Amino acid sequence: MEEKLEKQRETEKREDIGQQEETERKEETEKEEKKINSQREVLEAAMLAGHILLENGAEIFRVEETMDRICGYYGVHSESAFVLSNGIFTTAGSQNEQLFAKVAHIPVKGAQLQKVAAVNQLSREIVKGKYTLDEVMEKLNQIRSMPDKPKHMQVLASGLGSASFCFLFGGSLADSAAAFVTGCLLYLYVIYVSAPHLSKIVGNIGGGALVCLLCILEATIIPGLHLNFMVIGSVMPLIPGVAFTNGIRDIADGDYIAGTVRLLDALLVFLSIAAGVGFIINLYDKLAGGMLL
């Protein structure tokens, strides 16, 4: 009897130990999974930050640096990112870190520099240790859905910019007033027609043509205006300043592919504007004998 009891106890003990081991093992796998999950979250957060930066006109090296910074701070050291002007390739994985790979295609959009500034500020604060990962995700989503400047403000700014540059390049005050009107109308066209519906080439040819047409109209109605200065000032809102300066800076940093693509983008827009303006001038010259030219 006693032997039997002892045996029973022993088996019970063994089972206990087995169970303990099992729970330990479970805990370990849970820990591992948690680690993998959090690693995944870190990389997702870094990717989102990179996405916002690239989409809104940041330089390539800033995108790479920010992603490295976020990953490094949250303990993912094997991350490496390859950034082009319209895509990000990220991988991670080493002996102690899980494999992770993601590619994001990021179409070129209008620049919103406030978002670049906000992400930059966030990455500084992350390094200071102000946020948990969940808070970072939340912040990034907030930044992403930041509203653009209101449309009427954009239209007025375009008019003001046109008028200022018309004056700067030698126009009179009357020319500037006319350029203000043209600039406002041009931006209405950009917001409601060109940006949502037209390709870059056609949109900018149309924009250049529209500016030239409006200026000829104004110059015909009001005598004494200088057509040239008005057109020069009014096409300024179309000039691809972000693509041009970022392209140069990317090439200077050694990011040749992204830089070339951005410069090509800028060149294409320049040529399209010139083609639009040239087309209308030519037409006007043929039809009206170029009274104003």
Place this chain on the structure above:
Amino acid sequence: MIGELIAAALGTMAFALLFGVPAKYYPYCGLIGAAGWLVYSLLFQIGQVFSEPSAVFLATVLVILMSRLFAVRERCPVTIFLICGIFPLVPGAGIYWTAYHLVMNEVELASETGFAAVKSAVAIVLGIVFVFEIPQKFFGFARKKHIE
């Protein structure tokens, strides 16, 4: 002259709004735009000591120095000031005249103005490339004392 400076500042600030720059940085953008134009017109249009590309180059150098200084001071990306501040120096007029002469079949004038525009653009490129070679530490003195 003063009118031109105001126009340069206003124009730069208008473009700052179009590119979504935070409102608190508008004054910096305006200041940079006006300073760039001041150097350009002093050297090229009024003084006539420099050729157009070298005046554009020196103006670009100033624009970028100021942009980097303000970027360090405000702890924000330099792009914000740079993209808007460079606008008055972009050879918009040159591009227009090139297109104009091209469609009017004045090939000689077209190539002349086109070449001048390209030279100015190259001057801007060189200005940007050179000033970004200066290490970031050099601008450390402009850092705002941080209050927390």
